[in-house]
Amino acid sequence: MSSAYPQFPEFSLSRLLTTVFAPKGGERVAILIDLPDPRGVRDFAFLSDPAFPIQRKAYEVFYEGLKNGGLAELNFKGGDFFAYEITGGSNLDMSDEAYAPSGAKLSLAKDVYPNYDLILCVSTYSATAPLTAFAKQYGFRGATLHGLNDIILQTGLAVDYNEVSRQAEKLRLGMTKADRFEIDYEFAGRKATLVLETAKQEAQKSHGLCRGPEADIANLPAGEIYYVPAGAEGQFPMCYEDGTLGLMDVSGGRIKKATLIQGNAETIEEHNAKLQSDPVTGELGELGFGTQVLPVSGRDIQDEKVLGTLHVATGRSDHLGGKLTPDKFAVAKNATHDDILFSPEKTPGVVIPEVRMVRDGKTVVVIENFRPAPYLQALLN
Structure with a gap:
């Protein structure tokens, strides 16, 4: 890292989520990704395709981070993972159809938005606009992290x-x-x-x-x-x-x-x-x-x-x-x-x-x- 930049601490999922959300305890959290065919989330099949580095980060950093101690440390529940169809443009409305790793077909409006307190969307295209509207409608909080890569993890998401x-x-x-x-x-x-x-x-x-x-x-x-x-x-x-x-x-x-x-x-x-x-x-x-x-x-x-x-x-x-x-x-x-x-x-x-x-x-x-x-x-x- 160039000396022109400050010294960045090592990325910590717990620190990021604690600082951003100030968890109250017992909140249910979900992770969303986008895929050209959202059925590719079944059994996490998309992980074998190098075309999805952003979605892989969602799995490795957020899903595994929560499942391997993060849920307990933050007193969260859930940590569930869902995929929706890629929108093809920045802040376009998202399809309601989603899929779970079990292969189950779901509705975001019926099965996800009303049932989670925190939703983390790690996607190719920004979903800030549609998720902001749905957050106000259903009462959840969340974060959009489109385009996630290693530099962002090591710097922009590692800051205080x-x-x-x-x-x-x-x-x-x-x-x-x-x-x-x-x-x-x-x-x-x-x-x-x-x-x-x-x-x-x-x-x-x-x-x-x-x-x-x-x-x-x-x-x-x-x-x-x-x-x-x-x-x-x-x-x-x-x-x-x-x-x-x-x-x-x-x-x-x-x-x-x-x-x-x-x-x-x-x-x-x-x-x-x-x-x-x-x-x-x-x-x-x-x-x-x-x-x-x-x-x-x-x-x-x-x-x-x-x-x-x-x-x-x-x-x-x-x-x-x-x-x-x-x-x-x-x-x-x-x-x-x-x-x-x-x-x-x-x-x-x-x-x-x-x-x-x-x-x-x-x-x-x-x-x-x-x-x-x-x-x-x-x-x-």
Whole structure:
């Protein structure tokens, strides 16, 4: 591990679950995974397939960890394991059909959600939005840990979430009730600026603590300050999965059009077709800032929590307190919440010289070239 990072303690399942949930004793816990065919959970057959490293971590770290002493140590009950069908997109609604290792076919709504106090979802795609809705409906707490890998286990899940919460609160207090944020971009010899209106809303934090009494879902690793934008105008670059770079034109809080900068023209054409047929897919539903000093994991779930990075997201926002719910999309499979992360590793061709916060008539720089500006540094000291 680079000396630039703090010394991380050895991962402890007991410490993580104790810190995050503050167990009350006697709570029933379940583990969910996603598989292309959830019947592959029968007799844990998926473990023989190298295509499922995330699901293997769910079994080895959480299931075996609980069964081999964790349940007794934490005074939990259950530790049961279930699989549902992979959704294919970030925060898409989950199928109700699930399977147990016995081969039994179950209903999540009838057999799982009402019968467990804590649900841990270790999956390929994030299930935070749907599980947040179900948690409120059925009264359970839980955590989503999509994309789990060894780096995340050794760093982002090994930290003390009491300290993560304290640091996040310092930044939240220093950034809350902002009027707007202005983000400058430089890329491919061009410049652009995106302005996101936050309308003096109370900044929220993802800090990893989910101690009740209210039903809630923690997204782990945690560590960010976020807003649901009230509006957005301007332009910003977006790197697509195939490496294509496009310029997004934003007005009225939504991406209206994508223009090819470099790469595959078909990728841009497909995006524009989606924006035209289902306009809410372009809605900017989140602005987030990382709060932790962590190594890059190769997974956005951790890498967007790194101090100095920022992300905007398109689509569904109801799990963050926004108004864009799945029923407002023209096509169900489009009802995703997709984070667009800007960091030196994720977007090496994009530079962010400055991010400015405007609050009460004053403008202050919060990020410079993917590093916290003096204003943020002072908040953390």
